[in-house]
Amino acid sequence: MKDSRKLRRQAAWMCFEPHLNEEQRLGAIQMLEHSYQVEGVTNQISYIGAVCARYGISEKVRKSLYFNFHQLLSDMPESAIDPLTRLQGDRQRPAPKDSLDSVSDQKPRTNGKPNAKPPAKVVIFSQLAYQVQDDCKHCDLFTTLRHLTEDGRNRNQVFAGIIEHWSKNPDNFSWALKLEEAELKQFVHLLYTGVCEALGPVEADRCFHRALVVCERRAEAKEFPPARFL
Amino acid sequence: MNELEVIWMAVCVALVFFMQAGFAFLEAGAARAKNAVNVMMKNYMDMSLGAVIFWAVGYGVMFGDSVFGLIGSDRFFPNQFSSRDAIHLAYQTMFAATAATIVSGAVSERIHFGAYLLFSAMVSGFIYPVFGAWVWNDNGWLAKLGFIDFAGSTVVHSVGGWCSLAGVIVLGPRLGRYSRATSEAREIPGHSLPHVVLGAFILWLGWFGFNGGSIQSLEHDNLGLILLNTHLGGCAGALGAMLLMRLKRQPILVSRTVNGSVAGLVSITAGASHFSPAAALLVGAMAGMLYSISVDLLDRLQFDDVVGAVSVHGIAGAWGTLAVALFSQDIAFSLGFVMVQLTGIVACFAWAFSVAFLLFKLLDKFIGIRASTLHEQRGLDYTEHYEVGYPEFQKRLDGKMI
Numbered sequence: 001m002k003d004s005r006k007l008r009r010q011a012a013w014m015c016f017e018p019h020l021n022e023e024q025r026l027g028a029i030q031m032l033e034h035s036y037q038v039e040g041v042t043n044q045i046s047y048i049g050a051v052c053a054r055y056g057i058s059e060k061v062r063k064s065l066y067f068n069f070h071q072l073l074s075d076m077p078e079s080a081i082d083p084l085t086r087l088q089g090d091r092q093r094p095a096p097k098d099s100l101d102s103v104s105d106q107k108p109r110t111n112g113k114p115n116a117k118p119p120a121k122v123v124i125f126s127q128l129a130y131q132v133q134d135d136c137k138h139c140d141l142f143t144t145l146r147h148l149t150e151d152g153r154n155r156n157q158v159f160a161g162i163i164e165h166w167s168k169n170p171d172n173f174s175w176a177l178k179l180e181e182a183e184l185k186q187f188v189h190l191l192y193t194g195v196c197e198a199l200g201p202v203e204a205d206r207c208f209h210r211a212l213v214v215c216e217r218r219a220e221a222k223e224f225p226p227a228r229f230l
Numbered sequence: 231m232n233e234l235e236v237i238w239m240a241v242c243v244a245l246v247f248f249m250q251a252g253f254a255f256l257e258a259g260a261a262r263a264k265n266a267v268n269v270m271m272k273n274y275m276d277m278s279l280g281a282v283i284f285w286a287v288g289y290g291v292m293f294g295d296s297v298f299g300l301i302g303s304d305r306f307f308p309n310q311f312s313s314r315d316a317i318h319l320a321y322q323t324m325f326a327a328t329a330a331t332i333v334s335g336a337v338s339e340r341i342h343f344g345a346y347l348l349f350s351a352m353v354s355g356f357i358y359p360v361f362g363a364w365v366w367n368d369n370g371w372l373a374k375l376g377f378i379d380f381a382g383s384t385v386v387h388s389v390g391g392w393c394s395l396a397g398v399i400v401l402g403p404r405l406g407r408y409s410r411a412t413s414e415a416r417e418i419p420g421h422s423l424p425h426v427v428l429g430a431f432i433l434w435l436g437w438f439g440f441n442g443g444s445i446q447s448l449e450h451d452n453l454g455l456i457l458l459n460t461h462l463g464g465c466a467g468a469l470g471a472m473l474l475m476r477l478k479r480q481p482i483l484v485s486r487t488v489n490g491s492v493a494g495l496v497s498i499t500a501g502a503s504h505f506s507p508a509a510a511l512l513v514g515a516m517a518g519m520l521y522s523i524s525v526d527l528l529d530r531l532q533f534d535d536v537v538g539a540v541s542v543h544g545i546a547g548a549w550g551t552l553a554v555a556l557f558s559q560d561i562a563f564s565l566g567f568v569m570v571q572l573t574g575i576v577a578c579f580a581w582a583f584s585v586a587f588l589l590f591k592l593l594d595k596f597i598g599i600r601a602s603t604l605h606e607q608r609g610l611d612y613t614e615h616y617e618v619g620y621p622e623f624q625k626r627l628d629g630k631m632i
Contacts, residue, residue: 059481189603192607193405197406199406200406200416
């Protein structure tokens, strides 16, 4: 019996090969694994549309991809690779926990005890920000955020400094310890605005949904639900 | 007006009123779910507030004793009527609400509700009736020039369209609509295309009253021809938009097809009693194509019009008004008549756009018209109205159901 998930991965891998580099194709496979559950033409169209929107594939090419993907699902060569192994290999990247370990090495503002655990809000914020910036690696999110903090409506010198620091150390969130909850909320909103400007509001909502799903899985989410930032 | 005409007009009042439901469906469907309640509230209040303002002030401005052919000077807060006058006021009230509600779709998803209400009141009480006084008041200066707009392609729809353009420019685009780096336009799909289609069907139904009720009398005008032309204009608008999408090798989108038919209906409104059916088809088809072309142009200029109101109502309205001079079967073609129609089209733009622009600027200066980016993120349903349109289905950004 055919493994339909494997077939979809193989089809997606081959279908996007002429248009995306390997990292982007892995991103496309991740999107497939997260969101494509039930076979159907509607889901095929939705998936292709989502990948094209994320990686800026033109509408003309998108139309041909619908057909190619559908065709590959029916007529997959025996020798086609399953990109799952590559995806699993790629998941061996430093988890945000490493960056938060560096946070917990610092003395938190709240109680001054050495090696104290960072507050739950900082852990959740860091996870959220890490996921979002990781999701947006293919677009220049930091440049967009810099422009926003210099812009009239969102001008904020403190955040401008934070973004400068963060852009040099994307995995380090020790700076988050110094921010109050209201400031963290403001920063999350700035992040959302930045993703909107970089990718559009539809993709921004998708990106944040994905990040929130990851945040919800952390133990700290019971103490500080991610919804409080939104 | 004989009894039969009074009854027919009463039916038309109800049909034009029902167009508000069409606008509500179409505009809400074209917006995201998190803004659906806000869009519908704007539509609802356009009727509720606009009707009162028009009764109180607008009717007098439009149909009172004209001063220099520019503005009426009496009939404010009217309380005593003949049956004919009462029906006329009721009918015109629906028109005023239509002109106001055109703006609501264009500026949706980022305008403060309170600021919008103030602007809507000004459309119903001032912008629309002043221009209407120029055209439909017997002593209006455009009427005396010989300008013809049978049922309001310019008076209602272009006024609404140009006010929408002013609002779109002053407000700016929605968050993330256009890329700063590449100026690429990103689609923000509406939450319900079935709503959009249903809305268009309801508008189409209402248009039979919109045009059919603009007759002078059953003897004077050919009601059957007016209704037929109305219908053919809508059909041709859809076909014209589809044809252009096909020629440009674009996907045939239902939203564009539907808007094309509304553009066709708008265009036919100026000359529904003057066109032959063949001319109605041509006028409607051209309107559908012009709508499609102008929507892309406005996007390139980064004017974020959520429902295409500027193109559907402004551009198509102007075309329909000009078409009266080109295709009327009652009035011989003459360059003089073309110039008269062009004068009215330009006067409408100059008046409606400039006053609306000034009003939006003043509102922005004194009370602020643009919702914050945080409110845009959360959705205006909750931030402006503390309600949610689809509580059983709508996901908050945190992934939980509300």
